[in-house]
Amino acid sequence: MVELKNKSALLEIRGMVKRYMLGETEVLALNKVDLSIQEGDMVAITGPSGSGKSTLMNILGCLDDFDAGTYVISGEDVSKLTGDKLADIRNRLIGFVFQNFNLLPRLSALENVELPLLYSAHKDAKAAARKALEAVGLADRMHHEPTQLSGGQRQRVAIARAIVTNPAIILADEPTGNLDSRVGKEILDVFHKINDQGRTIVIVTHDSNVARHCRREVQIRDGQIVDIIEHNRSARQLVAQAG
Amino acid sequence: MLFWTTIKIALRSMLANKLRAILTMLGMIIGVAAVIAMLALGNGAKSRILGWVSRMGKNTITIFPHNPKIPPVLNGAAEPLTLGDAHAMLSIPGVKYVSPVVTSGDPVKWGTNETYCNIIGCASTYIIIHDFQVQSGHMFNDFDTRDRASVAVIGPETATRLFGSQDPLGHTITISTERFQVVGVLVPKGRHGWFDPDNQVLLPYTTAMTKLMGRAVALNHIDMQVDHAVDLTPVQNKAEEILRIRHSLIKGDEDDFWISNQLQVIQMANNIGGAFTMFLGSVAGISLLVGGIGIMNIMLVTVTERTREIGIRKAIGARRRDILRQFLIESVLVSLMGGLIGVAVGVVAAHYVKFRNFSGQVEPHMVILALSISAAIGIFFGYYPARRAAGLNPIEALRYE
Numbered sequence: 001m002v003e004l005k006n007k008s009a010l011l012e013i014r015g016m017v018k019r020y021m022l023g024e025t026e027v028l029a030l031n032k033v034d035l036s037i038q039e040g041d042m043v044a045i046t047g048p049s050g051s052g053k054s055t056l057m058n059i060l061g062c063l064d065d066f067d068a069g070t071y072v073i074s075g076e077d078v079s080k081l082t083g084d085k086l087a088d089i090r091n092r093l094i095g096f097v098f099q100n101f102n103l104l105p106r107l108s109a110l111e112n113v114e115l116p117l118l119y120s121a122h123k124d125a126k127a128a129a130r131k132a133l134e135a136v137g138l139a140d141r142m143h144h145e146p147t148q149l150s151g152g153q154r155q156r157v158a159i160a161r162a163i164v165t166n167p168a169i170i171l172a173d174e175p176t177g178n179l180d181s182r183v184g185k186e187i188l189d190v191f192h193k194i195n196d197q198g199r200t201i202v203i204v205t206h207d208s209n210v211a212r213h214c215r216r217e218v219q220i221r222d223g224q225i226v227d228i229i230e231h232n233r234s235a236r237q238l239v240a241q242a243g
Numbered sequence: 244m245l246f247w248t249t250i251k252i253a254l255r256s257m258l259a260n261k262l263r264a265i266l267t268m269l270g271m272i273i274g275v276a277a278v279i280a281m282l283a284l285g286n287g288a289k290s291r292i293l294g295w296v297s298r299m300g301k302n303t304i305t306i307f308p309h310n311p312k313i314p315p316v317l318n319g320a321a322e323p324l325t326l327g328d329a330h331a332m333l334s335i336p337g338v339k340y341v342s343p344v345v346t347s348g349d350p351v352k353w354g355t356n357e358t359y360c361n362i363i364g365c366a367s368t369y370i371i372i373h374d375f376q377v378q379s380g381h382m383f384n385d386f387d388t389r390d391r392a393s394v395a396v397i398g399p400e401t402a403t404r405l406f407g408s409q410d411p412l413g414h415t416i417t418i419s420t421e422r423f424q425v426v427g428v429l430v431p432k433g434r435h436g437w438f439d440p441d442n443q444v445l446l447p448y449t450t451a452m453t454k455l456m457g458r459a460v461a462l463n464h465i466d467m468q469v470d471h472a473v474d475l476t477p478v479q480n481k482a483e484e485i486l487r488i489r490h491s492l493i494k495g496d497e498d499d500f501w502i503s504n505q506l507q508v509i510q511m512a513n514n515i516g517g518a519f520t521m522f523l524g525s526v527a528g529i530s531l532l533v534g535g536i537g538i539m540n541i542m543l544v545t546v547t548e549r550t551r552e553i554g555i556r557k558a559i560g561a562r563r564r565d566i567l568r569q570f571l572i573e574s575v576l577v578s579l580m581g582g583l584i585g586v587a588v589g590v591v592a593a594h595y596v597k598f599r600n601f602s603g604q605v606e607p608h609m610v611i612l613a614l615s616i617s618a619a620i621g622i623f624f625g626y627y628p629a630r631r632a633a634g635l636n637p638i639e640a641l642r643y644e
Contacts, residue, residue: 063558063637084562091560102555102641106255111248116559118245161559 009036009072010168010200011060016069018055018223029055030066031223037169042191042201044211047220054173056220057204061094061171062086074168091120095162099174101154103146109133109157110142116165132160136190152183159190163199170194172203176210188213245565246572253573256545264577267541270534271581271620272588275613277530279589280596281523282612283603287593289516291601296508298432299440300373304479306332306465306486307501321499322490323461331489332465335481337473340368343448346463347455351405351444352417358404361443362418364451365466370396370429372468375440380412380427388447393454396427400441418444421454475504528616534581535620542574542628553632554640567633574625575618582617586610 018030029052037043047053058064059071062078063086070079074093081089095116096102103112110129117125133142136156146154155175162170172191176184188210195201203214211217212231219227257264308324329343345364350357363369367384370377383394395416402411411425423446432440446455469478479502486500546553553566561569590610593603 058638061558063641084564087557087560087562090558096558098641102551102558104252104552104555106259107252114248115556118248119556119560119562119565121245165560 010039010041010074011035011037012070012072013060014070016056016059016066016071018052018059018064018066028223030059032069033220033223033225035218035225037200037202039168039200040195040198041216042195042214043203044214044217045202045204045220046206046208046211046217048206051220052223053204053220055223057171057173057202060169060202061096062089091116091165093168095165095167095170097155097158097162097170097172097175099177101146101151101158101178103154103157103161105146108143108145109138109149109160112146112157113161113164116161120165128164129160132164133157135163135194136160150183151179152186155179155183155187156190159187159194163194168200170199170201172201174205174207175203176205176207184210249569249572250576252569253576256573257577263541267537267577268581268584270537271531271578271617272534272585274527274531274534275582275585275617276589276592277527278524278616279586279605279609279613280592280603281527282520282609283589283593283605284596284601285516285520285523286606286609287601287604288519289513290604292512292516293509295433296505296512298374300466300468300505302469302471302473302475302505303372304467304469304475304482304502304504306467306482307503308461308464308499310498310501313497313499324465324500325460325462328486328489329462329465331485332467332482335478335485337470337478339468339470340366340372341465341467342366342369342372343462344369344464344466345448345451345456347451349419349455351401353405353411353414356405358401358442360398360401360404360439362446362451362455363443364446364448364455366448368468369445369466372466373440375432376430377427378430379410380425382427383445383447388449391449391453392447393421393423393450394426394447395423396429396445397425398429398439398441398443399431400439401444402428404442416444419455423450475506479504531616531620535578535624538574538578538621539624539628541577542570542625543631545573546570546628546632549632550635550640550643553635554637554643557635557637558641563633566635567629570629570632571622571625574629575621578617578621578625579614582614585617586613589613 013033013035016030016033017028019026019028021027033056045053045056055064059066062081065082070077072078073089076089076093078086078089104115107115110126110133113129113132114125117128122128130142133139136159138153138156138160141149141153146157149157159170175191176187179187191201191203192213201214203210205211215231217229217231218225219229306324306328309321313321326343329341332338332341342365347362348359349362350359351362366388367382370382377396378399380396382396383392386392387394397405397411397416405411405416406414411428414425415422416425429441452460469475483498483502487498490499492499556566590605593605596603
């Protein structure tokens with residue numbers, strides 16, 4: 001286990017408000033949300049559908065803007081950024097893992113993992129991509145295309161793609177949602193492994209079993225954080241063993 | 244790095260959709276092939292005309308008795324060109340040969356054979372001025388001209404029509420009621436359009452004027468050749484000056500004659516040929532436009548189909564310009580490949596298509612032009628779909644099914 005020496009938050013949200021129009025009525029998707037996540041943390045964001053967790057995830061991932069509040073990630077205030085500046089933040093600071101993998105067809109695993117580095121003109125993308133794939137245990141599948149890989153393998157490629165840029169945070173949206181429970185557990189093990197190496201992970205899920213794997217669980221209802229539950233290490237290990 | 248990956252991805256998606264790629268390129272292939280073939284054909288026509296003009300003699304100046312700028316109804320008042328005018332030309336420095344020319348179109352007979360051809364009364368230097376060669380016998384000389392000798396030099400085509408395979412030398416042909424002895428046959432030059440330099444009869448101008456044209460004094464034109472080291476323009480200006488004095492023209496009067504030199508004719512042929520080529524090229528260019536619209540259509544479909552891919556790319560950090568560039572590269576790739584195939588088809592077509600008596604001539608600049616236009620079409624018609632892709636909202640694009 002990595003000791004958390006740096007106690008200043010890696011990711012800090014203050015008074016976050018996000019509204020959108022649903023027909024004639026205004027919906028408050030996020031209502032003055034405060035949240036800070038420490039470096040090396042592994043956090044689950046849970047809540048029923050429509051609770052605002054997807055909106056929070058999009059904003060955390062710098063995919064969406066918001067109406068009020070501040071968002072600082074890794075010391076950079078991204079509250080006012082738009083367009084290409086946000087794309088640059090996503091490229092450098094955020095690694096996405098999606099429910100349906102979202103790998104590009106017709107590209108090999110290696111090429112998929114390389115892609116974020118190509119957008120930042122990385123000097124040795126190939127070597128870095130190889131290292132990332134080795135880290136998720138896919139050293140022998142590098143040249144396979146997504147269609148030639150199983151669901152679990154695809155999600156490992158996606159995780160490799162997320163960690164290859166060495167981002168500040170890994171954002172996973174229902175990462176086990178499309179996998180059976182055995183493979184889902186393997187993927188969670190991968191998350192544990194990279195978390196043990198010091199990476200900060202945020203998993204958005206409605207699955208309480210997945211949430212119990214994390215150190216903390218942030219529960220959202222109606223656009224507000226209603227509870228933050230600490231799962232202690234031994235309990236998490238028990239969950240991990242039970243699968 | 245990203246550039247090559249983008250090309251690799253584009254090629255792979257083209258390979259995965261072979262039929263679609265080929266159909267998309269077909270418009271460009273047809274367009275570029277048509278442009279190349281038409282430009283080549285126009286070029287072939289032009290070089291054919293230029294070749295003919297230069298075969299009609301080098302460094303020549305021709306004086307005609309009418310000025311095309313003066314309406315025909317006023318031309319009656321013009322002074323005719325006379326032998327005196329022709330002789331005066333010899334005094335201009337740089338002029339090597341001068342030949343007065345009178346023409347007529349009477350039928351020419353030998354025995355029962357009869358043919359129509361140009362009958363040209365000229366000086367012995369006429370064949371030098373216009374670069375004719377004598378294949379058998381000889382050209383009539385200055386003594387024949389002085390003596391108004393009844394001698395004729397005939398073109399090879401005229402010889403064949405009148406004499407078949409017989410040797411015409413020494414035989415007597417009849418024009419109008421006059422009889423002429425054939426003393427020479429010209430080397431063939433090749434027919435061009437309405438004018439056949441191989442079907443003509445050359446007579447001493449003195450003989451032609453007295454025996455065929457009823458002692459007329461008006462010349463049809465005066466042909467002259469200028470030393471190759473001398474510039475044509477000052478000679479032409481001097482000729483104009485002399486003729487204005489001889490024709491008693493005062494300041495402000497238009498010339499009552501017309502002088503043209505070969506360079507002007509070549510320039511005119513060039514202009515006409517160029518305009519012809521441009522016309523053919525633009526007609527073919529319309530099909531390129533249609534090809535471009537086809538590319539735009541398919542690119543719009545591609546962008547829609549790949550909305551999710553665009554979303555993924557944006558999520559992992561692709562900027563607007565990265566997406567824009569990716570789709571522009573794809574559309575340029577499609578149009579350039581179509582262009583390359585089109586060039587190949589066009590070159591082959593230009594080689595095999597023969598129009599009347601000229602064939603297409605492909606030049607490197609046409610290929611470069613066609614390929615540049617293809618690339619430009621790829622950029623122009625690919626820009627709108629690419630901009631649409633670049634402007635997609637990443638969240639909506641990721642959600643797209």
